[in-house]
Amino acid sequence: MRRVSLPRIRDDALALDAGDELSALRGEFLLPEGVIYLDGNSLGPLPRATIARLEQVIGREWGEDLIRSWSRHGWIDLPLRVGDAIAPLIGAQPGEAVAADSTSVNLYKLLAASAGLRPDRRVLLSEEENFPTDLYVAQGFAALLGEERLEVRLVPRARIAEALGADVAVLLLTHVEFRTGEMHDLAAMTAAAHDAGALVVWDLSHSAGAAPVDLGGSGADMAAGCGYKYLNGGPGAPAFVYVRRDLQDQVLSPIQGWMGHDDPFAFEHDYRPAPGIARFLCGTPPILSLAALECGVALVTQAGILALRRKSLALTELFIARVERECAGFDLALASPREGARRGSQVSFRHPQAYALVQALIADGVIGDFRAPDLMRFGLSPSFLRFVDVWDAVERLKAILS
C-alpha cells in the first residue's frame, strides 16, 4: 500500500479501499451484515475456509476414519505443523514453535523453563501494565516455588530498564499492551534483559498476525501467544509457544505429558523429553481447534505479514486522525501512541463515559470494547477491515457524542 494523504470525504476512503492490496482478503471471512467489527483483537472473525475444513475434520476425519485419522490425516503432526506455519510470522525457524494449550498454560511452562536456567537469581520481573493473566501465571508459579526461590516484581513500564538488576532471572513482557496498544521495542528490551544476564519471555498475543515480530533477529529466548485474535483461530483457539533453538535441549517443561515424550507410544515409565520444541507439548492435542487455527493462520500467511502491518498502520492512523478531527471538543483523549512504530493494531481513547459510549456504539453496529475505568478500545484488524469502515465508525461515534 502506498502512503496516501488522509481522506477528506467518504469517497476518499472508498478510493483507499479500491487501491488496497489486501482488499480481496475480506472476502475470505464470513462477516455479519451491518456490523463494523472493531474487536478482531479480542476474537478474530470466521474464515470461510474454516467452515469447510471443520466439516471435513468432523464428518470425515473424526466421523468416518475415527482413530485412524491420527496417522491417516496427520493429526499427530498438527501441533508442530501449525507451529511451523506460525513461525515465519514471529521471526522463528521451523521447529522453533508449536501450537498447544492456552497462552496461560504456555506462559507457565516458559516461566518454569526460563527460571530453571537462572537458578541463582530470584526475581521474575514484569510490568504493572502487563495483561493480568500473565501476572497471575507468574504469581502462581512463584508461590509454588516459594518466595526464597522466586519473587514477582512489578514495575511501571518506564522503570523496567533500571529494575533489570543482577537478581533478575526472567523478564516477562507483553509485546503489545492490551489496553493502549503500545508496542514494546522487542529487540531493545530483549537486549536490555540479556545485558543484565536475564532471559526474556514475550507474550505476543496482541501482535502475532498483525505485526511482524522478529524473535530470531532479536535473539529473544522464549515466547507464547494467542491463536484467537489476529490469527483467527476461533474462540479459545490453542495458543503457541516458542523457544529459541539453542535453548530447547537445555530446558524442560514442568508439565510433562505424553505428547512431549520422545516416544509417546512406547508407554515408558520414565519421561524422556522429545528433542526440540515438541517437549513443550503435553496432553493430547485438540484436533478440531488446531484445524481451525491452521485455517486462520493460512490467511495471515497468504496476505503477508508486512502487507498486513502496512494496512494496520494506515487504518489506525486514519482512525486517530478522523476521531481527533470529527470528535474534537468531546473530551476524548488518545491513549494509544501517536507514533506508528510504537503502536499495535488497536487504538484506544479515554472518555469519562467510555462504558456508555461503547454500549451505544455496539447498539449502532460498531463493535469495540470497554476497559475499565474509562477506555474505549478499537481493534483495527487489517485482514478484513475497510477504510470506509473506519470512516463510518467515526461518523457514528461523532453522532453519538453529539
Place this chain on the structure above:
Amino acid sequence: MRRVSLPRIRDDALALDAGDELSALRGEFLLPEGVIYLDGNSLGPLPRATIARLEQVIGREWGEDLIRSWSRHGWIDLPLRVGDAIAPLIGAQPGEAVAADSTSVNLYKLLAASAGLRPDRRVLLSEEENFPTDLYVAQGFAALLGEERLEVRLVPRARIAEALGADVAVLLLTHVEFRTGEMHDLAAMTAAAHDAGALVVWDLSHSAGAAPVDLGGSGADMAAGCGYKYLNGGPGAPAFVYVRRDLQDQVLSPIQGWMGHDDPFAFEHDYRPAPGIARFLCGTPPILSLAALECGVALVTQAGILALRRKSLALTELFIARVERECAGFDLALASPREGARRGSQVSFRHPQAYALVQALIADGVIGDFRAPDLMRFGLSPSFLRFVDVWDAVERLKAILS
C-alpha cells in the same frame, strides 16, 4: 438389560440387540459403514448432534455474533456447565467439576493442589502400571519442586497398600488401567489413602462415561479425566477436573490464569482465586471443543450411566466367552479381569503376534488397538456397539487366527 444366557448362534446375538434397552442410542452416532469399532476407549465416535451443534457454534455464534457470544450464547459459562453435566456421571455435585485443558494439565494442577495440603510429607505415590502421562506429570512436578520436597514413588499394584506410609502426601491412581481394563476399587483405595493421612487423586479417563464412579460417596479428594473417550467429545477434547467441595477453598491451582480469577474482567494486578471449582480454570476456554464435549456428554446422560454399565458388562462378558470358546488353542491369554466388577469397558488378550493380529483385524474392518509388547486391546463401548458386532468381531478374529 436383563441377565441373559450367552448366545450360541448369531441369531441369539441379534436377539440380544433387539432386547437392548440402549439399542436406539447407536442411531445417535455417525458410524462408518462396514466397520466394527472396538476403539471407543481411545476415541469415541461422532454424535450426530455434534455436527449440527458445531455448525451452529461456528457459523452462527462465532461467525455472526462474534465477541458478543461470550454472553449472548453463554460461552463464558460453558466450562462450568459442561462440568455440571459430567458431575452426576462421576458422583459429583453441581459446582464440583469443571471442563478445562487436557487431562495432563489438570493432573498437574491437582498434584500441586493436593501436595500443598500435605506440606510435611514428601512422597507422591503411584503405581507402575499407571498411564504414562500420569507418571510423567508427577515426575515433572516433583522435579520442579526438588527431591527434598517431593519424590515420586512407583510400586506394583499389589503393593500400594503397604506403600501408603506416613510419608505419602498424595496417592495418584487411574481408576481403570489402560492396558488391561482392570478397575480399582475406588472406595477402598480412597479409604486406604485416607487412613494413611494421604490425599488421593483419581484419573477417570478410562471410566468416565462407561461406568458409574462415586467420587462423592467414596470421599475421594480430587480427580481428572478425559473428554474424548467414553464422553464422545472428539479428538483431543477438553478434559475435566474435580475437587471435593470442602477442599475447594483450601487449595489453589498452580497455573493461575484469568478465567480462574474471582473477577476476570476487573483486570486486577493480583490474583484472587474464584470461589469453588472455577479457580481450576486458567486460560480462555476452547469453545468449539467444549460445545462438542457438551453434546457427547449429553448422550451419556440420556442413556443413563447405570444402563451403560449394564450393557458394558454384558458386552465384555460376551466377548471374553466367545473368544475363549472360538479361539481356544491359538495361544490367546486373557489379560483383563474375568470378574465383571473389576473390569472396565475393555477386554485385552495377550498373544505373541498381537501386533500382526491387530493389523489384520483392522484390514478386515475390526478396529482395536495394539499395546506393546503383546497386547490386543478391544474397547467395547456400550453406547453404540451391538452384541452382533461382538459376535462378528470374534468370528473375524477366529478366521484370521485360523
